[in-house]
Amino acid sequence: MNNYTTILRQHNLKATPQRLAIADILYVQGHINIESLYAVMLKKFNSISLATIYKNINIMVENSFIQEVKIPHAKSVYELKKEEHSHLVCNECGEVQDVTIDLDTKIDEMAQANNFILSSSNLVLAGICKNCH
Amino acid sequence: MNNYTTILRQHNLKATPQRLAIADILYVQGHINIESLYAVMLKKFNSISLATIYKNINIMVENSFIQEVKIPHAKSVYELKKEEHSHLVCNECGEVQDVTIDLDTKIDEMAQANNFILSSSNLVLAGICKNCH
């Protein structure tokens, strides 16, 4: 019983081959959009339905097992949930990269100044990645 | 000839009543999603089409007259283009608020460390606004 099986069960989700494959693909690829995920899944399950992809993505998001990342001028991608981090998005190749960057002090100050109770911080930086210049 | 008329013409866009109304609504409301914008526009133009809303929003975004803001777990909102700033989004009431917060130093450092050429930075902070607690 591998890692993802355990985590899925902890969320009262059955560890089906399809779900384990999604987890595995996200682990390997880091970030992927629905369309590409479907394409990759089709290689492993020749008759998988897009509906299954959507149902699983949705339920896994609801259970905080994975997370949606909304990207300016592009389709959302999904990633395994982990510690808070930011994203670099390349406008050339579309590649999404995780980065950690500590902005807490300034953000907390600002939240306090606005009497705002912070629960999450989403930073997406767009530009050109090192492979595209 | 008012302000928005001038700006629209600078982008080779005709200053139609519908476009001026959109600009005015964005100015007054700050941020609005398509659905609400359509509802407000219907009050001013009783037979306006959703297609017109979409066409105008799209062309105004392409011309950098307005900007889309993607929000976690919610519909995108649109705002008039202005200097770079961040957004506070209330998970209770949905209100979106502009804030300026200078994170450039840290972000630039990080971009440089990753050999990434930065072109835009999008920060959305979610939580509970001052009116909701």
Added chain:
DNA sequence: CTGACTGCAAACGTTTTGCACGGTA
């Protein structure tokens, strides 16, 4: 007056739903 814009209806792509069957626990 002319090209750009509007409103309508139809088309389109994406996401969700309902249902019968199949598989996990």
Added chain:
DNA sequence: TACCGTGCAAAACGTTTGCAGTCAG
């Protein structure tokens, strides 16, 4: 075995397109 999950087909949804008529410049 009981229920949850899958796959399929249809439906729903948001957005885009084509077209004929209208309006801004």
